[in-house]
Amino acid sequence: MIKVGLLGLGTVGTGVVRIVEGHQEDLLRQTGSPISIERILVQDRAKMRTVSVDPTKLTEHAYDIIDDPGINVVIEVMGGIEPAKTYILAALEKGKHIVTANKDLMAMHGAEILAKAAEKGCDVFYEASVAGGIPIIRTLVEGFSSDRITKIMGIVNGTTNYILTKMSQEGAAYGEVLKEAQALGYAEADPTSDVEGLDAARKMTILATLGFHAQVSLQDVEVKGISQITKEDILYGSRLGYTVKLLGIAERQDDHISVSVQPTMVKHSHPLASVNGVFNAVYVYGEAVGETMFYGPGAGELPTATSVVADLVAVVRNLKLGVNGRETFVPYKEKKLKSDEQIASKNFILLHVEDKAGVLAQITQIFAQYEVSLESVLQHPNPNNPKAEIIIITHDANRASMKKVLKQFESMDVIHAIKSVYRVEG
Amino acid sequence: MIKVGLLGLGTVGTGVVRIVEGHQEDLLRQTGSPISIERILVQDRAKMRTVSVDPTKLTEHAYDIIDDPGINVVIEVMGGIEPAKTYILAALEKGKHIVTANKDLMAMHGAEILAKAAEKGCDVFYEASVAGGIPIIRTLVEGFSSDRITKIMGIVNGTTNYILTKMSQEGAAYGEVLKEAQALGYAEADPTSDVEGLDAARKMTILATLGFHAQVSLQDVEVKGISQITKEDILYGSRLGYTVKLLGIAERQDDHISVSVQPTMVKHSHPLASVNGVFNAVYVYGEAVGETMFYGPGAGELPTATSVVADLVAVVRNLKLGVNGRETFVPYKEKKLKSDEQIASKNFILLHVEDKAGVLAQITQIFAQYEVSLESVLQHPNPNNPKAEIIIITHDANRASMKKVLKQFESMDVIHAIKSVYRVEG
Numbered sequence: 001m002i003k004v005g006l007l008g009l010g011t012v013g014t015g016v017v018r019i020v021e022g023h024q025e026d027l028l029r030q031t032g033s034p035i036s037i038e039r040i041l042v043q044d045r046a047k048m049r050t051v052s053v054d055p056t057k058l059t060e061h062a063y064d065i066i067d068d069p070g071i072n073v074v075i076e077v078m079g080g081i082e083p084a085k086t087y088i089l090a091a092l093e094k095g096k097h098i099v100t101a102n103k104d105l106m107a108m109h110g111a112e113i114l115a116k117a118a119e120k121g122c123d124v125f126y127e128a129s130v131a132g133g134i135p136i137i138r139t140l141v142e143g144f145s146s147d148r149i150t151k152i153m154g155i156v157n158g159t160t161n162y163i164l165t166k167m168s169q170e171g172a173a174y175g176e177v178l179k180e181a182q183a184l185g186y187a188e189a190d191p192t193s194d195v196e197g198l199d200a201a202r203k204m205t206i207l208a209t210l211g212f213h214a215q216v217s218l219q220d221v222e223v224k225g226i227s228q229i230t231k232e233d234i235l236y237g238s239r240l241g242y243t244v245k246l247l248g249i250a251e252r253q254d255d256h257i258s259v260s261v262q263p264t265m266v267k268h269s270h271p272l273a274s275v276n277g278v279f280n281a282v283y284v285y286g287e288a289v290g291e292t293m294f295y296g297p298g299a300g301e302l303p304t305a306t307s308v309v310a311d312l313v314a315v316v317r318n319l320k321l322g323v324n325g326r327e328t329f330v331p332y333k334e335k336k337l338k339s340d341e342q343i344a345s346k347n348f349i350l351l352h353v354e355d356k357a358g359v360l361a362q363i364t365q366i367f368a369q370y371e372v373s374l375e376s377v378l379q380h381p382n383p384n385n386p387k388a389e390i391i392i393i394t395h396d397a398n399r400a401s402m403k404k405v406l407k408q409f410e411s412m413d414v415i416h417a418i419k420s421v422y423r424v425e426g
Numbered sequence: 427m428i429k430v431g432l433l434g435l436g437t438v439g440t441g442v443v444r445i446v447e448g449h450q451e452d453l454l455r456q457t458g459s460p461i462s463i464e465r466i467l468v469q470d471r472a473k474m475r476t477v478s479v480d481p482t483k484l485t486e487h488a489y490d491i492i493d494d495p496g497i498n499v500v501i502e503v504m505g506g507i508e509p510a511k512t513y514i515l516a517a518l519e520k521g522k523h524i525v526t527a528n529k530d531l532m533a534m535h536g537a538e539i540l541a542k543a544a545e546k547g548c549d550v551f552y553e554a555s556v557a558g559g560i561p562i563i564r565t566l567v568e569g570f571s572s573d574r575i576t577k578i579m580g581i582v583n584g585t586t587n588y589i590l591t592k593m594s595q596e597g598a599a600y601g602e603v604l605k606e607a608q609a610l611g612y613a614e615a616d617p618t619s620d621v622e623g624l625d626a627a628r629k630m631t632i633l634a635t636l637g638f639h640a641q642v643s644l645q646d647v648e649v650k651g652i653s654q655i656t657k658e659d660i661l662y663g664s665r666l667g668y669t670v671k672l673l674g675i676a677e678r679q680d681d682h683i684s685v686s687v688q689p690t691m692v693k694h695s696h697p698l699a700s701v702n703g704v705f706n707a708v709y710v711y712g713e714a715v716g717e718t719m720f721y722g723p724g725a726g727e728l729p730t731a732t733s734v735v736a737d738l739v740a741v742v743r744n745l746k747l748g749v750n751g752r753e754t755f756v757p758y759k760e761k762k763l764k765s766d767e768q769i770a771s772k773n774f775i776l777l778h779v780e781d782k783a784g785v786l787a788q789i790t791q792i793f794a795q796y797e798v799s800l801e802s803v804l805q806h807p808n809p810n811n812p813k814a815e816i817i818i819i820t821h822d823a824n825r826a827s828m829k830k831v832l833k834q835f836e837s838m839d840v841i842h843a844i845k846s847v848y849r850v851e852g
Contacts, residue, residue: 019572019714029639029758030571127569133715135569142568143553143561145456146445146735213455271721274700279717288445288728289559291705295697296718306715309572321749332455 002031002316003038005065005096007087008078009058012101012128013040014051015305016075020312027309031316039065041078066090073315075308076100085109092116092124097324099311101128101304107202107218110209114328121325123318125311130203131156131280133303134296135310140210140284141329147286149211153425154248156203158278158298159187159194160226164244164263165276168234174227186278196225197246197261204248207282208259212252214335222260229263233420236350236391237265240378243273247425251338258338265348267426340400346375346424347394347402351409352417355388359414363390366408372397387416393424428457428742429464431491431522433513434504435484438527438554439466440477441731442501446738453735457742465491467504492516499741501734502526511535518542518550523750525737527554527730533628533644536635540754547751549744551737556629557582557706559729560722561736566636566710567755573712575637579851580674582629584704584724585613585620586652590670590689591702593660600655612704622651623672623687630674633708634685638678640761648686655689659846662776662817663691666804669699673851677764684764691774693852766826772801772850773820773828777835778843781814785840789816792834798823813842819850 004020006013020027020037027035038057045058065071066087074091076098078084084105088098089112098117100106106113106129117124127137131154140149155161159181166177178195181187193199201221208216226246234244242265250259266273271293275281280298285291297303318324353359360379367374378391394402402421409415430446432439446453446463453461464483471484491497492513500517502524504510510531514524515538524543526532532539532555543550553563557580566575581587585607592603604621607613619625627647634642652672660670668691676685692699697719701707706724711717723729744750779785786805793800804817820828828847835841 015714023572023574026574027572133712134718135565138564138569139561142740143564143736144732145739146449146453147732148449148452271700274697286732288441289732290723290726290729292560292720292722294718294720297716300716302714303716306570306573306712310569313571314568317753321747321752323747323749326747327743 002033002035002073002319003071004035004312005068005071005074006037006040007062007065007074007076007084009040009042009049010077011301012077012304012308014049015301016077016308017051017053018302019305019309027313030313032320033316035312035316038071039068041065062087066094066096071096072319073097073099073312075312076102077308078102079104081105081108085113088113089116092120092122095120095122097123097315098125099308099315100124100126101308102126103129103199103202103206107205110206111215114330117325118328118330123315123324125314127311128304128307130206131282132296132298132300133306134280134282134294134298135307136207136282136294137210139294140207144284144286144289147288149284149286150252151285152207152211152250153272153283154200154204154207155245155272155275155281156248156298157194157200157246158280159191160200160246161275161280162186162278163195164226164229164246167229167231168238168243171231171235173231174229195227197223200246200248200261204250204259204261207248208250208257209331210329211250211284212257212333213331214257214333215331216257216259216335220259220335220337222262224262226263230420233350233422237348240376240391240393241268242266242348242424243268244422245272247272253338253342255333256336256338256342258343262423265422265424270426273426340403341398343399344396346396348420348422348424349392349394350419351390351392351415352387352419353390354414354416356414359388360390362412362414366405367394370401370404372401372405428459428461428499428745429497430461430738431494431497431500432463432466433488433491433500433502433510435466435468435475436503437727438503438730438734440475441727442503442734443477443479444728445731445735453739456739458746459742461738461742464497465494467491488513492520497522498745499523499525499738501738502528503734504528505530507531507534514539515542518546518548521546521548523549523741524551525734525741526550526552527734528552529555529625529628529632533631536632537641540756543751544754544756549741549750551740553737554730554733556632557708558722558724558726559732560706560708560720560724561733562633562708562720563636565720566633570710570712570715573714575710575712576678577711578633578637578676578708579698580626580630580633580706580708581671581698581701582674582706582708582724583620583626583672584706585617586626586672587701587706588612588704589621590652590655590672593655593657594664594669597657597661599657600653621653623649626672626674626687630676630685630687633674634676634683635757636755637676637710638683638759639757640683640759641757642683642685642761646685646761646763648688650688652689656846659776659848663774666802666817666819667694668692668774668850669694670848671698673698679764679768681759682762682764682768684769688849691848691850696852699852766829767824769825770822772822774846774848774850775818775820775844776846777816777818777841778813778845779816780840780842785814786816788838788840792831793820796827796830798827798831
């Protein structure tokens, strides 16, 4: 009998109880062991639950679980840094294996936790911390173990993807859709972490570390959220064949890496462009395998619990084989970040300019001066706007040059506003 | 030092050599062991190769590899049933671990090979046998180990997907596109195995066995190919919002399963609808996780070799841990096939009918008689055809009823032809 302690009985914890109890026979076949959730840490034992649990299993004291020598595995689904981190480290100290869904913790203190696990010969698995039900960590670590991954692009935040999908499909403004998402429970009352891209940045930290074998930290990720995206951006993008998505983008070239989260114009034909609503997807490019994409639910009670319990199955299989803690992932490459000269992408730029002869020539000359070549230029009068609008899509241009171009634009009288600048993919 | 014997140096074998030699340092980091391809079975030692190999490693005699006590792992990338099967069983008998990309062999004799592996305590891994570079076997066996999978739908044959994509995008006829695909090397001179759905059926046999934990055999798969698809089918499907794809479909309900390969009308909004060209994708529905999809290259030298070498990495990790042959997949559920009464789907039906009053009423009455309800009915004159055309899309209907409806149609004078019947998904 494998005895499990569960820290947290919120959405994901409830799903874990449902799957472990509902799939007993299948889990027994999969692992050769009956699995029992012995104790559950809750904030309030008296609270009503949507899942029926034996009330004697509930405790308000984490150390009832951590100090129980009968418990083999601790599943942490509380979220947040503390006290989750202290509990996990204490449980590892006692030789317990860990399954966690905690992206904040793994993004910020993953290295410390994995080092403690290696020291103690314990498993720490965290599939559910990125992209909910999509087994993307297994895919990176095992499925592509033979390949060199050079690019990972992820739609890894369901809230923002829901908002952007609605804005695209209904031509609605950001503020309206956010309110609707909050009413439906797809966005939090304080949506900052989602809409400013911080949640996605944490997940990209984990994916980049695994994919590139170098310890990427949250500070390395350049982050821009979706709150500045306008209806016009989405409309003009669509006319040119692009969909706006909040993408986490991790790239590697010659051992130099860059990681960012930003609203991106994604070409309609790219597999990420048709990932809609609260769904998540991770696109992985490997030197040998080429283009791949993994799609599924990024959150939710049962999808996330599926990944948590799959990790539990892996711990139990290792227990049977006596090989826990033997496959700890240790990044073996030195982290070198790309400079602005090394980061290149296509760009979408929307300018409001004076409507007179010669303006376009002046603008294109600036691009030429910094050796940024252009893929397409679209100038059209806007009936709602006395200024002319110019949309430019560049070829691949390095960021240093782009910054210089934009700086020049700021000082030009004929340019009234640099309305939007987006990275372009696909 | 892990010593590998390679059976076959065709497309995939060449890719394996390239990856193992090119990624030595990464593989050493991944596994803790240097890996060497010691000997390679070829048909003709004198043949020119696109990869440089030490000629002393080449042999024309399989037993130079099988009987070599220094070789730990045998990679089989010859394809076909014999002599691959004999060689693999002989290598297992000698205690060697096996990695194979052989879908024909695993679909038809997988159970026998896995049983021999279990007896001998050897690993047999075969990720590359389904969907080339997509790690779908790992995903089913490990990623979704905690869930109950109820549906697997795959675009698992690149040749037919290329042909159907071209037919859709260019309005071209099947025969023309097939010739073009043959000229480009995307289709074989004898394309039967691909275009008649047999290749897809073998892959679905493997996926259904793994997903449903019951030993599905090739005889259980109902197969229909793409050679009868017309330009009209694709055009009318498109107008109604569907794309024609050759789908392998494996379904489970209450432990009864069905597996088929057939051209299917897939709704444009379904993630499988936008999988184009030679790409593959496998859609997996789990009771807990919900909808997921895994997309990537289904064939090709380096993508397929990526999966082969990832399996090799898994064997080597197991060797280090001393746990080879301990996780053999054994189907533990009895196979029960669904009856026609238990198989339900939406259907697309194209009829040529007499253009006179009352015909539609007669037709819809037949559906009503067998309790098949209709989602939409479209009647329109075809300027190129003196007959009227009727397109009907049914709601979910069981196959027994559908067969009765179609049988009735055959005997009706007002129906000149049942031009097409397709399953509908999404």
